[in-house]
């Protein structure tokens with residue numbers, strides 16, 4: 063990609079209300095633009111990162127045996143009435159009417175649709191277990207959309223649903239998803255904690271886990287033990303592990319409190335962003351929407367469900383939140399919009415231009431995606447923009463170009479160096 067033609071430009075200033083670093087940097091870098099509160103366009107750079115996240119998600123879910131499908135965002139209110147959620151969901155549910163005055167909702171999640179689909183498609187144990195997923199735009203009329211992609215009103219989610227005949231089956235499906243999530247988030251280069259959480263309003267079977275990205279801007283609080291594997295979200299810790307009477311701080315868990323699990327370690331409270339959530343749903347939706355199947359002895363059973371969500375657009379912002387410095391973003395290689403940024407220092411220098419073009423072709427030949435800064439800009443402007451965009455590897459074509467050499471610079475500060483163009487290319491392979 064030639065930067066002179068790249069759609070979307072870098073910005074010096076962003077609106078004062080952009081409080082989160084990820085929000086500011088994604089706006090400044092030309093990754094996203096706001097259309098309305100909590101509603102964003104992904105410009106080509108942002109879309110490339112999002113597609114890389116999607117790809118990792120697909121690879122890991124497919125590997126775990128889940129199957130991808132796509133369900134409608136537009137959902138009849140009738141279906142939501144059957145599950146009892148049309149009223150219960152509250153003002154976060156976007157409701158609308160069609161020209162015949164029939165009521166609809168824009169899906170904030172898809173338990174109703176998937177359960178009715180499975181109810182009509184599966185009648186016997188032979189087709190079970192099954193885990194289905196989609197990557198789709200969700201709508202939630204959040205009370206306080208904020209922090210850019212972290213809390214949007216329209217956002218991209220991967221939601222998966224498992225269907226089993228037995229408790230043991232549900233456990234296996236749940237565990238498979240939990241492991242897939244671990245792998246997805248690790249491949250995305252995220253620092254996260256897996257914590258015990260309560261079910262909120264979706265589940266009735268209890269026992270859910272959240273994947274929390276560690277970040278000071280996060281709206282969630284994680285309580286974890288320094289000595290054992292205890293980690294819970296604050297609500298869960300308070301409600302389940304610290305009944306009022308036992309805490310010294312009038313019901314508030316605090317730093318240095320004793321761990322309720324091992325009693326030896328001290329607790330630490332840290333802020334984080336919920337990026338993923340896995341639930342055991344049990345029969346809440348399959349009961350209401352009559353999703354049943356006969357088992358191997360011919361007996362009819364209500365299916366046991368699990369549901370599993372990752373906010374892909376939120377994950378993108380959470381990674382940006384963790385991986386940046388004062389100059390800009392610092393993408394991991396697995397997610398960067400381009401793998402390498404080629405910068406001829408002087409746009410007017412023929413030799414530099416030639417070598418930069420050669421590098422660009424060589425990298426393209428072996429499938430390395432490069433961004434070539436072919437703009438007629440001062441070197442300082444190019445370097446500042448490059449820092450802001452956060453592409454992990456930079457190939458600077460400057461004075462040494464006369465000797466056929468280029469400088470390799472890593473955005474995260476790892477040691478680079480001056481190499482012949484051949485050697486520089488080899489080092490990237």
Ligand code: ATP
Pocket residue numbers: 171202204211212213214215217218219262336337338339371372373374375376377
């Ligand atoms: P939160 O507690 O932050 O409101 P949630 O518990 O309501 O999130 P879930 O219903 O568990 O969210 O949805 C699954 C995932 O979808 C979340 O873990 C999160 O990554 C993502 N998500 C939820 N709401 C939003 C939002 N408004 N904007 C972006 N991503 C979201």
Ligand code: MG
Pocket residue numbers: none
């Ligand atoms: Mg919510």
Ligand code: MG
Pocket residue numbers: 336
């Ligand atoms: Mg939550």
Ligand code: MG
Pocket residue numbers: 262336339
């Ligand atoms: Mg949740």
